[in-house]
Amino acid sequence: MDRYNVQQAISDWYQINKRDLPWRGISDPYKIWLSEIILQQTRVNQGLSYYLKFVAVYPNVDSLASAKEDDILKLWQGLGYYSRARNLLAAANQIVKQKEFPASYKELLKLKGVGEYTAAAIASFAYEEPVAVVDGNVYRVLARIFGISTAIDSSTGKKEFLEIANSILNKQDPSTWNQAIMEFGALQCIPKSPNCSTCPIHTECFAFNNDRIDALPYKKGKTKQQVRHIYYYFTRFNEQTIIKKRPAKGVWGGLFEFPALEVNHEIPIDKAIAHIKSELEISEDDFKVVLVQEPMKHILSHRIIYCSFIELELTQFNYKNGHNWIVIPLNQLHNYPVSRLMEKYISNI
């Protein structure tokens, strides 16, 4: 396989097929960084509107650094992997503390939330540093063209693919090349049923010639899903409700939600209500159960969540803060960042 031919073919393909995206053709490292954090584990179509919102609200790193975590999380709401949002704020503060934006792969790596891929992306796009990006697209393209069957989720695989990516990197124009190979993976050499018939290099592609398209890239690990049951209690009293902020670590870190009973095994709904009653320290006369929602099934990559919402009307409520509860007016609920699961329920209130 001639690497130069492959490089030339993908570069030519890119000039014709590249999408016009707002973070392309710019050199502002702040906007490039922002776009890359948003695009981690996220497809362009899903991330685009978030990028536009963020650039509009936070046009530069100083404005971002002075933002409040909850405001950033609110803007991030629905995008998933919420530690990215908290790391974004932390990194903005790292950057502001320094005199100028980190301007090399090595310096960029020191930023929170910036790993090997993102550091290479920013360094090449903003500064033309000749470092190869290796993202999911690059793994797929290289594995198929060159017939690399080393697992991409092993350390030897990561090393091997990085070496190949660097060997095929166009050092004269690393920025365009890195974007070209990723775009090629995102639009042409796609995971399922890639468009081989219109591919400019299918005659040279190992996977195409050896019927290995579906087998490459090879991945060994599958994350197992853990079942979890959540019983949220949505309390109402005097047009107010109770919410709390999730801890930074774990699922939906930093997001807000109704107080909940979160357990590994299903429990009868009256047991859940009894638990809620004791946690609220209320007696039988102080509340009535208005509604018990049919359990909703919510799936994350690593978790299967069965979630019940229990709506309670309180006639009396003594606020004690052993639970870090936040009492808010009902009409303020929409100002707090919440998970998709919470959002689905709230939108029907």
Added chain:
DNA sequence: TTCCCGTACT
């Protein structure tokens, strides 16, 4: 239902 995608933490 299955698959996809980078970083941090342990």
Added chain:
DNA sequence: AGTACGGGAA
């Protein structure tokens, strides 16, 4: 080295 972390599209 292995695993936690979300949401949407195929």
